[in-house]
Amino acid sequence: MAYNRFKNKYVEEVVAKVLMIAATVALFVFASSIIYTIIANGWNAMSWEMISQLPGGGFYIGKEGGLLNAIVGSMYIVGAATILGLIVSIPVVFYLNVYLNPNSKLGYAARLCFDVLFGIPSIVYGAFAFTIMIYLGAKASLLGGIIVVTLLIIPIFIRSMDEVARSFPRAIVDAAVSLGATKWETIRVVVRQIMPGIATATLLSIGRAIGDAAAVMLTAGYTDSIPTSLSQPAATLPLAVFFQLQSPIPQVQERAYGAALVLTIIVLIISILGRIITNRFSKHRIK
Template sequence: MRSVKSRLLQEKIAKLLMQLSGIIITGSLFFIVGTILYKGLPYLSWDMISKVPQGGFYIGKEGGILNAILGSLYLASASTLLATLIGIPIALYLNIYVKKGSSLARSAKLLFDVLFGIPSIVYGAIAFSIMVFLGIRASLLGGIITITLLTIPIVVRTLDELISTIPQDLRHVTASLGATRWETARVMIKYIKPGLFTAILLAFGRAIGDVAGVLLTTGFSDNLPKYIDEPTATLPLAIFFQLSSPIPEVQGRAYASALVLTSIILIIVLCSHILASKQKKHKI
């Protein structure tokens, strides 16, 4: 009887802790979003979104953050594309050409797990060293190199998890029909296509929101990004520089910039959830 009561008490405590955790996380989310809306919405305007910084923008004068918005989109799009082109063959090789459970497969997955957890500032330092060696100055290209290195582990590990959900029967059927490994890979890519787009969106969301990695490599410019070898503004850096100002209006613009960045990431998250639901339906 005591053991039954003890288990029931443990279950109630566990349930209470999970509820408290959910409340804390949800409350934190609403607090963050609410703070950004409260402090940034009064300063958000069409001029701020559609114009580049004018003279004295960072001391409260006219202008906007169009340069940072476009810079972030260019940087995130190019680096995500490169990470996808590099990450997909790696994930397929580890799951099709490498024997499952082999030391190479285990070592590679452990390596990408480690790379996944390395802070972005470390990637920035590595990319900066590469740029110095190649003679590349702080620019959009430098940022692309950094964020590509940062997002490759995200793409590889996400695809690795997706491929592991593919039924073994599908592989056996393709093998029984005499399909080559490359043809099997094409079938697998088609099967996980919705999940593949989810992985790409997750990498894009990480790329567009990173600040530490690009702090050393992209530089900053008030001009619209035109060439890949020129310094480029990004939204995270624009927020950082504006928050560093003692002028209340400039700080308010920083929260408005954060609201723009949050809205972009929210759209990405919603799209990833829609694609994930399609992936589940596809499995069923």
């Protein structure tokens, strides 16, 4: 029987391939549509004033001012949460991978828990933190925002670092302990080895932390000024987008677009940085 290229299975093959390419192209279309929309709308609203000034009087009815409060507020929250998150999660990852056996029950339970924590919606974190704050008599504040965002990103940190650490060659730990190091003292070696993992995890977490709106809405509040202490409320970029978009006044909506552009640029920079840093840190890695 001669080769028949119109036989069903070949037709199917072509159709499937076309569909697959279409799906992949759709990804690009979505990504570029989103970025284009944000840039096209935000471009007009962008000015130096926008990112260097606090909201002035009458800002919300269209008078002058900028977004500095939200930019600085986001920086504070994200910076502090990232540092706290690293401090907590590096030891946990180290413990899971070096102290515990690969098939330890505690390790399994803890990993499952971090997966669950990772899956809990940020609004639930927010609601939980909010009630705790009410209970403690605290008001929406920078501190509240930092704590809830830290809780939010710790599972991300741990999960993505753990993924790298699990493929970590155990022989390296063995090599270090056979020199007489205690397990704790091997942390330097382990951290070096999983550095690319730590770097990507950090950027991933920053990205998630800076974009989170639901949890900080309930815990950090919103304000027009830059917070000077941990107990004051703080503004954040996503909320600057969210609140200003609800305004009926076009100029204020413009500012929402501007804030969205700033946020998008930051996120894109983080994403690019991620690639560069990952490549740089892999210098000492043992394959």
